[in-house]
Amino acid sequence: MPYPNVFHLPGEDISHSTDIKPAAISQPPINSIPPDLLPRFDPVFAKYYAHYSAGRLATHQIPIQDYRANPRKYNIAYGRATAPDVHSITDAQCPVSPAGDGKSSITVKIYEPAPEINEGKPRPVYINFHGGGLAPEYQYPIPVNDCIEAFRWIQSDDMVKKRNLDRQRFAVGGISAGAMLAAVVSHVCREEGMPLSFQMLGVPVVDMDGYGPDGKLTEKGWERYGSYREMEFTVPLPMARMEYFARHFFGEERDHTTYNNWKVSPILATNFQNLAPALIMTAEMDSLRDEGEAYGEKMNAAGSKSRSHPHERHASYFYDDG
16 A cells, blocks of 8 residues: 655655655655755745645646636645625626627636725726636637626726726736736727726736747747756746646637747737736746736836745745635
């Protein structure tokens, strides 16, 4: 009978343990933090990751159907508490037209504060686009188009009046893939003259041009950003997982129209002027770190306001967008 996985927290002394088999000591659980990177991680994160995530298969190592059937078997959420100022949480159906028929819809979850908080005045709005690989069942351009249409719907006269919203105080944001969608929406807002006051981009993926027709990084793709090589085997987003997301996002054979396309890779947009101010949060131990920092530099060079906030010793999961 094989030995079960044995979990040890960083710094735990096991040298005198008599009940641990040598094989368990020499073979760390699958998807553990690589030993050469471990000292660079925040020790609190490393402790929780070793206890809750190491030893689990990750999304890129299993069929997507298995993940959807039991996501908690493969993922851990480190915090799910509802903020105390949330008065109500409701679902609404936002009409979208991925097939051009206008008959489809997506579910939008709405978090609202108590009415007295704003004393009846029009309320600001934050629209969050969730991260996590761009919903692998739906290939480009569906995720991008859905988010653009959702923003237009929330800014519509009907929604603004019904929900008492302040159209001049709209913000968008997300983490990883969600940050990419938020960045695209910010460019669309500038092009279409829709008000947008702020964007929050957490550990953003903003450049997909390095991935080949099969979803794998090309030789030149590996050289686009130093963090790709430096953090190739990091957790929880090694480059193998990014390649998995790319394959699902583009399909079995990537279409040539997705290259040099700012709706796929917003860092390739030709105009960075007059974008909504951005807070860009990157993580030292994230494989996407350098492309997020490069995006902020392009914004600032064009005169748009961008503030970069690098999180030292952190991975891409240093906060959850819920």
